[in-house]
Amino acid sequence: MSKQYSDRNLGVKILFISVGVIFVVRLLVLQIFSSEYRELADMQALRHRTQYPARGLVYDRNGKLLVYNEIVYDLMVIPRMVAGLDTAYFCQQVGISREDFIAQMDKAKKYSHYAPSLFMKQVTKAEYARWQNQLYRFKGFYVQQRTLRIYEKPIAAHVLGYVGEVNDNDLQRDSYYQRGDYIGRSGLEKSYEELLRGRKGVKVMQVDVHNREIGSYQDGKFDSLPVEGSNLYTTLDADLQEYAEKIMANKRGCVVAIEPATGEVLALVSAPAYDPNLLVGNARGANYKKLSNDIAKPLFNRALQAQYPPGSIFKVAQAMTALNIGAVTPSTGFPCDKSVIGCHNHPAARSVQEAIKMSCNPYFYFTYKRVIQQGHEKNIYKDSQYGLTMWRDYMLRFGFGQRLDIDLPNVSSGMIPDTAYYNRWYGKDRWAFSTIYSNSIGQGEVLVVPLQMANLACIVANRGYYITPHLVRFHGPDSTRNDAFCQRHETGIRKDYFDIAVHGMYDVVHAPGGTGHRADVPGIDVCGKTGTAENKGADHSVFVSFAPMDNPRIAVAVYVENAAGGGGTWAAPISGLLIEKYLKGEVQRKDVERQYMEAAPCQKLPLAHKVKNKKKRR
Ligand SMILES: [Zn+2]
Known part of the structure; x- marks a missing residue:
């Protein structure tokens, strides 16, 4: 009996404990998951x-x-x-x-x-x-x-x-x-x-x-x-942009046009281009695939991402640097000594201005030698390290060898070699001017981005400074501006030296023996410099210019890839047309316009977008 009673007692206890446990569990469930239940309930009645x-x-x-x-x-x-x-x-x-x-x-x-x-x-x-x-x-x-x-x-x-x-x-x-x-x-x-x-x-x-x-x-x-x-x-000028794209339509290359005084980009073209509406809506995926598989690389922005050897246009920056550090004077002359480096036939340059006009390679060979080997150190290798460091500092002031802070993504920096670069490549104290002289004429290890070249034209146009190239003037309801786009970047080079560059570049377009006559626009004082960017295939035709000579309103860099004949043949006349379009509103030289719009330099093979031969050394 007593056993039976105690069994029943145990049963009651178990029942009580079980009920208690169930309550606690239920309570926990409600506590922990109640918010989810509420959300579920909300979902059925409310829509966010x-x-x-x-x-x-x-x-x-x-x-x-x-x-x-x-x-x-x-x-x-x-x-x-x-x-x-x-x-x-x-x-x-x-x-x-x-x-x-x-x-x-x-x-x-x-x-x-x-x-x-x-x-x-x-x-x-x-x-x-x-x-x-x-x-x-x-x-x-x-x-x-x-x-x-x-x-x-x-x-x-x-x-x-x-x-x-x-x-x-x-x-x-x-x-x-x-x-x-x-x-x-x-x-x-x-x-x-x-x-x-x-x-x-x-x-x-x-x-x-x-x-x-x-x-x-x-x-x-x-x-x-x-x-x-x-x-x-x-800052874009839609008319100029459209015109530049028309001219570049059947070519490969790029155009960058900037208002020198403000750094405002007027036009920026990379050819081939594509219709931006292709990358909108449901067809976007298929179109993107098509564009990225295109051998001509229309998605690649040559103006900001391509890196080319600067060629002869670089000589302008070399001349300014050499003048400012006293390596040459405005009236320094050098013979056109083809035994040191190749050149075309022309009378010897008797001044910096003439050297720029004639683009004499030996002249800039001797000039660069004086910049790199200044005699500051007795040891030729140490002296070259000293000179190169100083030279590089000047190149950076021109905006080379670094990403310009433009308000667009994916900008290349180009390449200005430093002593560490050459030490790695040749060994410490094992290189001197004789090893690196090709930099003097814009070959060698130097690489520039077309945007930097347009910026160089701005620096000369401004006689010594640039404002970071940019594409947005202001934004929002309060017309907010970016202060960084109002600041001057000074080269620290004397203004009167830049006057020499300006006159040299004027002569390129106007004087007998100049290489950029085709950039001439009647009634406008165009200043420019031709260049050839060396390439594995046919060279690229390059021209950098600004106009008018006084109070310039536009600076342009034009690249036409694989266009034989140097900068004077393709890039110079295209620059002239762009300048005419912008400054006159309409191109009056219809025959020239037609000629360069219709003509396409022979471009059959896939092209190199990056110059790889020298860069591999890094
Ligand atoms: Zn020469």
Whole structure:
């Protein structure tokens, strides 16, 4: 009996403990998971609609619209809420196959059953209008308004860039983005992404059991308004840009035109170019693939990324450096001694100005020798190290050997070798002027970017300084400017030495024996310098110029790849046309214009975009 009683007692105890445990567990479950339950409950009644702001517009320097937005619709799905869907009817209405439906649905479910996923992107206004009034039948689906970039004219692709969908890296790096968002991928779209994108808002909507939005939740208490993206007011001259692209259309190369006094980029062309509208919308992926597989590399921005040997144009910077450190005087003459380095036939240069005009190689050989071996040290190797260090410092002041801080991504730095470079290559105290003399005429180890060459033209035009080349004048409703784009970078070289360079470059275009006569524009004092960038195939034709001579308004660098005949043949006349177009508004020399627009230098083979032979040494 007593045993029976104690057994019953134990049973009661177990029952009590069990009930207690169940309560505790239940309580815990509610405590821990209640927020999820609430969220789930919310999901069924509320919809958080992201309010996408309009991306900032882009204008040219004269207020011409370059980039704007067009409204499109993204069809979104919340898998958990899809119910009673007539799949066949749905597919027929929105115009997709059953396979696509399954694939998209699986993708959405994999991401989340409860959170909205992008089901179909960039539905045009017209397409959406076709099934808009059927949407109430598709429980779990809704549309979200988005905008697409539209490029007013098919120009300036390399400047404007493009936007693309965010990837996992973007999502990790910046919590602002959600899957399906767009982000600037190149050009100004990338550099100014944070200004252009604005700020998303959210609208909480109540949804009834028929998937209809029945109004704002709690009078918009939890809503936030989107903030529109800032507009960019660029420095580009759309007319000049378009004209330059027309001239370069059947060529490979690039054009960079800058207003010297301000550093404002007027035109920046990389040829071949492409229509920026190709990289918008649903065809973007296929077009991108096509462009990136193109042997002519249209996505490659030669103006900022290509690195070429500077050729003879470099002599201008050499002359200024040699004058400023006292290695030569304005009236120093050197014989055209072809035994030291090759040259063309011309009378000996009796001054720096003549040397620039005639582009005499031996002259710059002797000049560079005096810069590198100044006699500062007794030991020739130590002396060369001293000279090279000083020379390099001057080259950096010209903006060479470093990335210019332009407001575009992916800029190359070019190459100005230092002592460490030559020590690595030849060994310490085992190199001197005789080893590195080809730098004197813009060959050897030196590499420059076309942008740097246009900047060199600005420095001469300004008689000694430059302002960082840039593409955005100001942005946003308050016309905000970047202070860095107002600062002068001084070379520290005397202005009267630059006057010599200016006159030398004037002679190149105007004096007998000058190599750039084809850049001449009637009525405008064009100053320029021809160059040839050595290449494994046919050399590249290069011309750097500015105009007018006094108070210059435009500086231009033109590269035409694999165009035999040096800078004078192709790049000089093209520069002349660009200058005429910009300064006169219209090119009057129609015959010259036609000739260079139609003509294409023979370009059959894939071309080298980077000069690799010397660079490998690094
Ligand atoms: Zn010579």
